[in-house]
Amino acid sequence: MKISYNWLKQFIQTDKTPQELSLILTDIGLEVEHVDKVQPIVGGLEGLLIGKVMSCVQHPNADRLRVTTVDVGGPELLQIVCGAPNVAEGQKVVVATVGTTVYPNEGEPFKINKSKIRGEVSEGMLCAEDEIGLGGSHAGIMVLDDSTQIGIAAKDHFQMEDDYVFEIGLTPNRADAASHLGVARDLAAYFRSSVQMPEVEAFQVSDESLSIPVRVTDETACPRYSSVTISGVTVKPSPDWLQDRLKVIGIRPINNIVDITNYVLHDLGQPLHAFDADQIKGGVIVQKCAEGTPFITLDGVERKLSAEDLMICDEAGPMTIAGVYGGKNSGVTEQTTNIFLESAYFNAVSVRKTAKRHGLKTDSSFRYERGTDPEITVYALKRAALLIQELAGGTISSQVGDLYPISINPFDVEVSYENIQSLIGVQIPETQIKEIIEALGMRVTAETEGGLTLQVPAYKVDVTRECDVTEEVLRIYGYNNIPIPTKVNASLSYGVKPGREFTQHVIADMLTANGFLEIWCNSLTKAAYSKNEDEAVRILNPLSADLNVMRQSLLMPALESVAYNQNRKRPDLKFYEFGKTYHLINAQYVERPRLLVLISGNLETEQWNQKPRAVSFYHLKATVDAVMSRLGLGTYQVAEVADENFAYGLKYFRGDKAIVTFGAATAKDLKTADVDKAVFYADFDWALLMDMVKKNKIVNKDIPKYPAVRRDLSMYVDLAVTFEDLKGIAFKTEKKLIKNIQVFDVYMGDKIPEGKKSYALSFTLQDEQQTLTDKQIDAVMQKIISNLAQTAKAEIRK
Structure with missing residues (x-):
């Protein structure tokens, strides 16, 4: 901009x-x-002075040249040889002195040097219009009014700023x-100053000879529509000042009417449209047209309208695409004498969809798409009407029409001084906070000891919450005024934060320390990745077909990262991501914080002294158990996964809520993401984990003084029996003395009864108050053997 x-x-x-x-x-x-x-103009008249011709005589060696002496306000007169036929004594002229670079309309710039012309010294040049870019005439030098002051810079005389x-x-x-x-x-x-708004008090209706009725049929897409008519205008080029204003910001002048609408747009931020009032049939109707209605825009292209496109129409049909682009026959021409001037507030979403649908981007749509000021439409209308009267003549020939059935109110926001100071990180005085808020145009409607209630103007479309007001305060207070600590630790570390952020940092540190890399994937993804179409959160204005829904799982974007790395010869991957999934449930949008942990490829890099080992489900399980242990979540139930998102796996749960589900990615998902190696991943319900962590109670205990002992059992069990089943039976049998149970061998095959498998378990027992005796240990083990046999039909191998 x-x-x-x-x-x-x-x-x-x-x-x-x-x-x-x-x-x-x-x-x-x-x-x-x-x-x-x-x-x-090019060169800006730099180095040019206003001079007076003090004498003018015939050149002794050239019939068409004159030798002049010129006063430019210096201590001495300049002798200048001039070939212009109109040069004469007493004239006020524009002088290019020695050293000045002159920029003519045609040809290359040239520098004025002291020289001899046919034997006579010349110390400058008397300038014609086209030689300095002030016009096209080359009939002679520019002759200025007698009242012109000599010695001043030409740029000051011509007000070239x-x-x-x-x-x-x-x-x-x-x-x-x-x-x-x-x-x-x-x-x-x-x-801390004020804005000087242009005056519009001179706006006055001369008569009501040209009143054009306006009707709005869609008040959601067009909440406010203001209009007025001006009769008897003359369409012609704009004056230099207006053309210069537009040119300097890259806008091409067209005519005085169009230039005024562009000027007010960039002046106030309010788009306007000027119609040829004589071309409007009946009245103006703001409405949506039938699907497929043909419409030719100003660029001569015929477009098929959508039933969702808001149009400015008359009784004969559509005239312009509201807030976006004019129609071929709706604009102002040199024959136009009567103007219907529109100043409206259109819904930002409606304009954005229409502009995107037709591939049209204009200065008006740029502003409407982001949100304009609903309270400035009438002011901008009067400002433009006065400029049209000034530059195009005519009279205001109708009252201002202003259809505004439902007012768009300011945003009501409550702010706390403490919260603002906490978020910024600096104790800004409360009086200064209030001063900045009021300077930004936000009105204080109520004040308490700890904060303010504000009305935020509707034109501040991004200031609707306390954190938004805080950002506004910080902007004006100055980011550079936030001090940087003088003492900085040599290593990076996280400060202690309460709740979610601190816990997230702890787990991120642990995973990173174990060789995992954190990834951040786009929350926008392909609709094809959605497993539940009914819950899909669709983007109303997607950037592309590949970014048209919000993700329902962290897996598929992560698999894209796996494919990207594998295609670049980096197959050994360990990733994690903290992110959110998005769902539409019972007409409500739901965000769910998740943690994804993913492994693929080999566990270690190939070395001379060891062969590469492919990652497996159990490597992932070890990481999942480490996360659970680090969070202090030791008690949970375990079950096998019956989920279409996993080829196989486990889930840890409490009650009916799954804490984490983990296992192998399905072949279908791998194929969809173009991944050619096995991938194992864990999906943690991070919100549930945070709730569980908050309930944790940390208990400190002395390190036991008495030794632990280990006993091993080898047994046959049915194929359906799991280690978790056996572990649960053992802990139920003896809760106090058993400290740990591990499986160290599993075997199925020769010499094993059909339908059975062999488990070898190790039991660690310890009494924190005394040394265990063999008798105590044997008694515990016999109970475990008995309960395993009764409950799990386990057959102890001798």
Whole structure:
């Protein structure tokens, strides 16, 4: 977005240089990418002075040349040889002195040097219009009015003021700053000054000879529609000042009417459209047309309208695409004498969809898509009407029509001084916070000891919450005013944070320390990845077909990362991601925090002294158990997975809630993501984990003084019996003395009874109060053997 320095100074008084102002704008959130100096004409008349011809005589050696002496306000007269037929004594002229570079309309620029012309010294040049870019005439030198002051710079005489253009990288949320007024408001807040708005009190209706009725059929897409008519205008080129204003920001002048609408757009941020009133049949109707209605736009292209496109129509049919683009026959021409002027507030989503649907991007749609000010439509209308009267003549021939059935109210926001200070990280005085808030145009409607209740203007479309107000305060307070600690630790570390963030950092540190890499995948993904179509959260204006829904699982985007790495010869992968999944459930949008842990390829890099080992389900299980242990979640149930998202696996759960489900990715998912190696992943319900962590109670115990003992049992069990079954039976038999149970051998095959498998388990027993005797140990083991035999039909091998 381009903003003119001189134009800006019409709204706000400042003695800051363009360079100083560019730094301030960047500091308050309007990043200035570069500043360009712009001159009204090439060269900007630099080095040219106003002089007076004191004498003019025939050149002794050339019939068509004159030798003049010229006073340019210096201590001595300049002798200048001139070939213009109209040069004469006493004239006030434009003089290019020695050292000046002249920029003619045609040809290359050239520098004026002291020289001899046919034997006579010449110390400059008397200039014609076309030689300095002020016109096209070359019939003779420019002769100025007798009252012109000599010795002054030509640029001052012709009021040629250099301008500077700020190229601002406007972020999508800053719709309020998409104009010179918007930028001026931010600067006024920074300087604690006021914005000087152009006067519109001179607006006066002459008669009501041209009243055009307006009807709005879709008040959601068009909440406000303001209009007025002007009769008897003359369409012609705009004056130089208006053309210069537009040219400096890259807008091509067309005619005075169109130029005024463009001027007000960039001045106030309010798009306008001028119709030829004589071409409107009956009245104006703001409505949606039938699907497939043909419509020819200003560029001569016939487009098929959607039933969702809001159109400005008359009784004969559509005239313009509301807020986006004009129709071929709706614009102003040289024959236009009567104007119908529109100033409306259109729904941002409606305009954005229409502009995207037809592939049209205009200065108007740019602003409507982001949100304009619903309260400025009438003011902008009057501002434009007065300019049209001034530059095109005519009279205002109708009352201002303003259809605004349902007012768009300011945003009500409550803020706490403590929360603002906490989020910013600096104890800004409460009086200063309030001062900044009011300087930004937010009105304080109530005040308590700890905070404020605010009304935020509707044009600040991105300020609807306390955190948004905090960001506004910080912008004006200054990011550069937030101190950087003088003492910085040599190593990076996380500060202690309560709750979710701290716990997340703990697990992230643990996984990273075990060789995992954190990935961040896009929450937008393909509709083909959605396992439940009914829960799919679809994007209304997708950037592409591959980014048209919100992800329902962290797996598929992560598999894309796996494929990307595998295709680049990096097959050994250990990833984790903290992210959210998105679901539409009972007409409500639901976000679910998740943790994904994923492994694929080999466990270690191939070495001379060891062969590579492919990762397996059990390597993943070890990581899952480590996460559960690190979070202090030792008690949970285990079951096999019956889930279409896994080829096989386990889940840990409490009650009816799954804490984590983990196992092998299905062949279908691997094929969809173009992954050619086995992938094992775990899907943690992070929100449930956080709730469980909050309930944890940490108990400190002394390290036992008495030794632990180990006993092993080997047994036959049915194929359906799991280690978890056996483990549960053993702990149920003896809760106090058994500290740990491990399976160290599983065998199925020769010499094993049909339908059976062999398990070898180790039991660690310990009494924290005394040394266990063989008698105590044998008694415990006999109970375990008995219960295993009764409950799991286990047959102990001798």
